[in-house]
Amino acid sequence: MNNLAFASSDIAPQLLGGPTLLAFLVQVALLLCGALLLGSLARHYHLPAVVGELTAGLLLGPSILGNIAPGLAQYVVPQHAEQFHLLDAVGLLGVLLLVGLSGIELNLGLMRQQSKAVARISVLAAILPFALGFGAGWLLPETFVPDGISRNIFAMFLGIALCVTAIPVIVKTLTDMRLLGHRIGQLTVSSAMIDDIVGWLLLSVISAVVVAGEVQAGDFARPIIVLVLFLAFMLTVGRYIVRWALATARRTGESGTTVMAMAVLIIGSAALTHALGLEAVFGAFVCGILIGTDPKFKRTELPLVNYLLAPLFFAIVGLRVDITALGTPVVLGVAILVIALAIIGKMAGAYLGARLSGLGNWESIAIGAAMNARGVVEIVIASVGLRLGVINTEMYTIIVLMAVVTSVMAPVILSYAVRRLPGSQQP
Numbered sequence: 001m002n003n004l005a006f007a008s009s010d011i012a013p014q015l016l017g018g019p020t021l022l023a024f025l026v027q028v029a030l031l032l033c034g035a036l037l038l039g040s041l042a043r044h045y046h047l048p049a050v051v052g053e054l055t056a057g058l059l060l061g062p063s064i065l066g067n068i069a070p071g072l073a074q075y076v077v078p079q080h081a082e083q084f085h086l087l088d089a090v091g092l093l094g095v096l097l098l099v100g101l102s103g104i105e106l107n108l109g110l111m112r113q114q115s116k117a118v119a120r121i122s123v124l125a126a127i128l129p130f131a132l133g134f135g136a137g138w139l140l141p142e143t144f145v146p147d148g149i150s151r152n153i154f155a156m157f158l159g160i161a162l163c164v165t166a167i168p169v170i171v172k173t174l175t176d177m178r179l180l181g182h183r184i185g186q187l188t189v190s191s192a193m194i195d196d197i198v199g200w201l202l203l204s205v206i207s208a209v210v211v212a213g214e215v216q217a218g219d220f221a222r223p224i225i226v227l228v229l230f231l232a233f234m235l236t237v238g239r240y241i242v243r244w245a246l247a248t249a250r251r252t253g254e255s256g257t258t259v260m261a262m263a264v265l266i267i268g269s270a271a272l273t274h275a276l277g278l279e280a281v282f283g284a285f286v287c288g289i290l291i292g293t294d295p296k297f298k299r300t301e302l303p304l305v306n307y308l309l310a311p312l313f314f315a316i317v318g319l320r321v322d323i324t325a326l327g328t329p330v331v332l333g334v335a336i337l338v339i340a341l342a343i344i345g346k347m348a349g350a351y352l353g354a355r356l357s358g359l360g361n362w363e364s365i366a367i368g369a370a371m372n373a374r375g376v377v378e379i380v381i382a383s384v385g386l387r388l389g390v391i392n393t394e395m396y397t398i399i400v401l402m403a404v405v406t407s408v409m410a411p412v413i414l415s416y417a418v419r420r421l422p423g424s425q426q427p
Contacts, residue, residue, distance in 0.1 A: 024086045028312065030076050031319070034060055035311035046176070048169050048407045050375055053311045054400065057318015067324065077319055091316045093267075094309025095380055096284040100266035101305065102167045102196075102377075103288020104297075105189075114190055121187060121353030122194035125371055126163045128352075129345025133162030136341055140334060146392050149210070157206055157390045161381050161399050162342045164199035165192040166407065169375030173411045179418065184363055188370040191350065196377060200285050201227065203384060204278040210388045226276050234269070234286050241265075242290045246297060262291060281380055317379050320386070321397045335398045342402050343409070346372045362420045369413035378403035 034056030042052030058064060066073040137155025145154045170192055171180065179185040208223030242265055249261035266284045273283030291297060326332045347368035354364035382399040385391040391399070 020083065020086075023083055027076055027083070027087060028090070030060060031056065031315040032308070032312055035315040039311060046411060048172065048373075048375055048411075049311070050169065050314050050379070051404055051407060053314035054318045054321075054379075054404055057315040058321055058323065059318075060315075061319040061321065063318075063321060063323040066322075087312075087316050087319075090309065091313035092280075094305055094313040095383070096267055096270045096280060097263060097305045098310045098313075099281045099380065100262070100269075100284040100288035100291070103285045103290075104292035105167055105171055105288075108289075108293065114187055117187055117354070117357035117359075118190040118194065120357050121350050121367065121371075122191040124353040124356075125165075125191060125346055125349035125368075126195045126198055128349035129342060130159040130163040132159075132341040132345040133338075134159035136338065141330060143330075144334065144392065144395050146389050149390055153206060153210065153390060156202070157385050158338075158395075160199055160202050160206070161378065161385070161402075162338075162345055163195060164374065164377050164381055165195050165346070165371050166373050166375030166377040166403075167192050167196055169373040169407050169410065170370055173370065173373065173414065177411070177415065177418070179414075183359075184366050184370070184418070187354070187357075187359075188367050191353070191367070192371055195371075196285075199377070199381070200279070200282040203381060204273070204282045206390065207279040207384065207388060208277045210390060223277065227278060230273060230276060230278065230283075231286070234290060238269070238287070239290050239293075242287065243294050246291065246294055250296070265291065279384060281384065314379065317383060317400060320393070321400050322393060323397060323401075325394050325397055331394050331398075334394075335401060338398050339402045339405055342374070343372060343406060346406075360422070362417045366414050366417035366421075369410055369417055372413075373407045373410035374403040375407040378406075 035053040038052030038056045038059075039049035040052070042055075043049050060073070060076045062073065062077060066077060134155045137158040138151060140158075145151055167189065170188060174180040174185040174188065180189070204227055205223045208226065245261045245265055246258065249258040266287045269283040269287035270280040271283070273286075274280040326335055347365075350368035350371045351364045354367045355361075359367070379400055382391070382396050382403070385399070386393070386396045
């Protein structure tokens with residue numbers, strides 16, 4: 001009894017409260033308010049809401065408010081590491097669920113139907129931007145490579161950042177334009193699925209190597225073996241667990257129970273991959289795929305994720321971005337180079353793959369434009385890289401800006417290309 005009392009009194013001083021709790025609540029309220037207002041404004045102008053949510057963080061962070069009113073900014077931008085950890089924890093929960101929902105959107109049957117065209121488009125749309133990013137990683141100034149990170153790991157990460165796509169942004173854009181059921185939409189989403197799977201696989205391998213502190217080529221064997229074993233487990237035992245959990249939840253007759261089961265499965269899978277030394281978001285993504293393949297599963301939205309946790313995460317991302325760094329000629333030059341390589345690599349790769357599959361010129365351009373959107377996935381990739389220490393703040397800012405620029409470009413170029421399809425009628 002005395003030991004219990006002692007333990008309780010020892011823990012009590014560590015409980016969240018006082019100025020730390022007040023700062024956390026004020027920060028969450030202001031970030032959510034900014035994300036709500038600017039996200040709605042972005043949608044009004046037919047842009048992804050993520051653009052406005054990111055902008056909210058930029059305006060309230062060191063980039064804008066920190067320079068205009070530093071005294072006021074200290075109430076928004078965390079002043080201590082533990083305050084940022086609180087925000088990160090809430091944001092991470094939203095990211096895991098959001099990535100899980102992205103996995104649910106995968107349509108494996110669609111991928112099989114268009115297998116040859118999807119293979120050509122996805123391979124070229126991944127290899128070309130990855131090669132450009134990897135090459136740029138070896139040529140960029142040494143100041144962009146964090147201490148303790150090998151040039152090879154840095155270059156590989158930059159290649160991954162350039163080759164991924166953003167299924168949530170792509171699906172939303174295609175849906176808004178009534179193209180999701182058209183051949184353009186089918187090929188784009190299917191190809192993007194494969195690119196994202198490859199991206200998460202490579203990211204998990206890099207994450208495991210960095211965490212282990214090993215950067216030799218031979219040291220990639222262990223994380224790859226662990227990755228294969230994890231996938232084998234999820235495709236056998238994991239699939240059974242997912243279907244049993246969802247069936248049990250459905251028997252209650254309450255939709256909320258199914259939503260809770262989904263969240264438990266996604267977060268549990270993320271915890272498993274993290275415990276194995278792989279990236280948590282990959283576990284969430286794979287679990288989402290398994291949930292989506294359940295024949296009795298009905299698509300559902302998670303309002304808590306879409307309208308609270310995810311917007312908060314993107315606003316927090318904006319807080320970490322300091323666009324004043326672009327005032328340095330070297331950083332600005334690198335930003336222009338990286339964004340240009342990302343756009344050229346993805347659009348050219350997808351275009352070539354589509355043309356080799358027999359598609360017309362404007363259809364191929366439309367697919368390339370849609371796949372160029374990086375949005376949510378790119379931001380997650382950048383956040384993971386910053387947390388692992390693979391990239392510094394300057395490169396993080398550049399990658400996030402690339403996500404915003406490409407997400408804004410996608411619907412504009414896609415709409416232009418679709419209007420020029422044979423018959424000049426949008427599908």
